[in-house]
Amino acid sequence: MSTDRNIVLFDLFGVIARHQRPGALEKMAARCHAPTDAFTTAYWACRPPYDAGQQSAPEYWTAVLRRLSLSVDADTIEELRLTDIDSTIEELRLIDIDSWSRVDDRMVAYVQSLRDVAEVALLSNIPADHADTFLLAQPWLHDLDHVALSGKIKVAKPAPAAFHHCVVAMRAAPTDFLFVDDREDNVRAAQATGMNGHLFTDRDELAAVIDSWLPTRHPTGK
Incomplete structure (x- = not known):
């Protein structure tokens, strides 16, 4: 009717x-000290609940970093551990928002x-x-x-x-x-x-x- x-x-x-702005995924991957392909896989695999309002930005980016820790080498994992995670998450969030602007x-x-x-x-x-x-x-x-x-x-x-x-x-x-x-x-x-x-x-x-x-x-x- x-x-x-x-x-x-x-x-x-x-x-x-x-x-998405060209080069954005590469930029975010570099911030995580991760290969672009591994970062891209984690970025999209964790995205659905974030898109659907089921996760906050910190929860989403924490999930991405956790997934990366399972797919990158030990040196990269150590670099991530030595980084201020909250600062990294906020920087990633802002780069991500800009990339879709x-x-x-x-x-x-x-x-x-x-x-x-x-x-x-x-x-x-x-x-x-x-x-x-x-x-x-x-x-x-x-x-x-x-x-x-x-x-x-x-x-x-x-x-x-x-x-x-x-x-x-x-x-x-x-x-x-x-x-x-x-x-x-x-x-x-x-x-x-x-x-x-x-x-x-x-x-x-x-x-x-x-x-x-x-x-x-x-x-x-x-």
């Missing part, structure tokens, strides 16, 4: 915001322009402390109709509950939504909840999809 509304629900990173200005402008013809919302996987910084740095987010950030809502895509959160929060029906993400697993998860979905590749293709979707939904737009 539809409530006859047009809601474009955007992912953030890889769509409106840039992916860039936006695509053309996409920001496009998203803002859509509010003339549709409701616009955001659903992003982002830890709570990252979210706080991003919200301060990007005031345009406060103009959207709804912003759901995984670290704040305590659930991350592709879990169905992340999409249901948006449906309930906006008092809408799943079929009112067009969900846009650059990851196919997330798009499929949204479609499984009843939302329409589009796999993002570039702005021009997305604009064509939205232009064709809106008239079939409601001729007068918003």
